[in-house]
Amino acid sequence: MLDNCIFMKEAEAVGAAPSSLARPGGLYITHRAVEFCGFTAGDRVADIGCGSCGTLEYLMTTRGICGFGLDPAPSRLTTDARGIWRPQVVRGVAEALPFKDSLLDGLFCECVLSLVDDLDAALLEFSRVLKKGGHLIISDLYDRTSTDVSLPDRIYGQSNLQSALSKRGMEQLLDAHRFMLLVWEDYTMALKELAARLILAGCSPDEFWKQGCRDRTPNPLGRSLMSAKLGYCLVIARSHAP
Amino acid sequence: MTVRDQQKEKNEWTCTRCGIDLELAKVQITYVGCGFTIDALRCPQCHLVLVTEDMAVGKLAEAERVLEDK
Numbered sequence: 228m229l230d231n232c233i234f235m236k237e238a239e240a241v242g243a244a245p246s247s248l249a250r251p252g253g254l255y256i257t258h259r260a261v262e263f264c265g266f267t268a269g270d271r272v273a274d275i276g277c278g279s280c281g282t283l284e285y286l287m288t289t290r291g292i293c294g295f296g297l298d299p300a301p302s303r304l305t306t307d308a309r310g311i312w313r314p315q316v317v318r319g320v321a322e323a324l325p326f327k328d329s330l331l332d333g334l335f336c337e338c339v340l341s342l343v344d345d346l347d348a349a350l351l352e353f354s355r356v357l358k359k360g361g362h363l364i365i366s367d368l369y370d371r372t373s374t375d376v377s378l379p380d381r382i383y384g385q386s387n388l389q390s391a392l393s394k395r396g397m398e399q400l401l402d403a404h405r406f407m408l409l410v411w412e413d414y415t416m417a418l419k420e421l422a423a424r425l426i427l428a429g430c431s432p433d434e435f436w437k438q439g440c441r442d443r444t445p446n447p448l449g450r451s452l453m454s455a456k457l458g459y460c461l462v463i464a465r466s467h468a469p
Numbered sequence: 470m471t472v473r474d475q476q477k478e479k480n481e482w483t484c485t486r487c488g489i490d491l492e493l494a495k496v497q498i499t500y501v502g503c504g505f506t507i508d509a510l511r512c513p514q515c516h517l518v519l520v521t522e523d524m525a526v527g528k529l530a531e532a533e534r535v536l537e538d539k
Binding site: 416419420422423424426427429456 | 500503505506507528529531532535536538
């Protein structure tokens with residue numbers, strides 16, 4: 228466990244530069260969430276699946292937030308070239324967070340939840356590490372085709388996309404773990420725009436997503452990203468709802 | 470636009486208005502409110518852009534399908 232803001236001893240720092248935030252909506256969705264949650268300097272916020280630390284850089288340099296990063300493959304940095312910001316990046320997965328109970332004011336989970344193997348375990352951990360009233364911010368793919376969650380072989384509305392929840396499934400998942408849904412916003416157009424941008428640049432959206440998801444195989448989406456009628460959403464929820 | 474020889478390379482296209490060979494350039498396009506930058510042949514003087522058939526039925530059509538949810 229992290230002892231408050233103490234560095235994890237296992238933290239790995241390789242020194243890669245942050246990526247260009249090639250994700251749906253770029254930093255806009257992150258910015259929108261920060262504005263809504265009202266994070267201020269000194270707040271402790273973790274980014275699960277922090278990748279190249281683009282979100283952490285934004286949180287720390289523009290908001291003075293005390294940022295933590297978690298990634299299963301942290302080939303990332305702990306400081307930028309000027310030494311201005313210093314995220315604490317550790318190796319780990321969403322189902323087993325290395326943080327103390329009730330440590331965090333906020334938790335970002337961007338493009339990650341659709342890749343988590345055990346959603347219940349992850350949500351239990353999110354609930355554990357967030358302070359009462361802390362904010363969980365999820366931006367991810369969702370299944371636009373599925374509204375039926377009554378089928379017995381579907382858990383939380385997970386469909387044949389294998390990973391992407393339906394809107395109703397997401398709501399049920401949050402409710403089951405006592406998160407109060409505050410915001411649900413659709414950013415499917417941002418997903419489409421990114422896909423179109425990749426196509427025009429000669430890249431495959433499916434390959435991009437697979438790479439962005441740390442090259443998991445098989446494709447966690449199960450089939451073509453764009454033919455699967457996937458949407459993209461921002462979800463903000465408050466922990467420990469009554 | 471005209472073509473000197475359609476069998477030749479793409480950069481053999483010429484702008485008939487300016488009489489200048491087209492050059493590969495970064496070109497801004499917009500579609501359903503989204504802006505993109507693509508590589509395309511453009512007249513360096515009048516900035517008229519050539520959309521080749523390959524591009525129209527290839528990348529542009531694919532991007533259109535994605536944006537239009539087809």
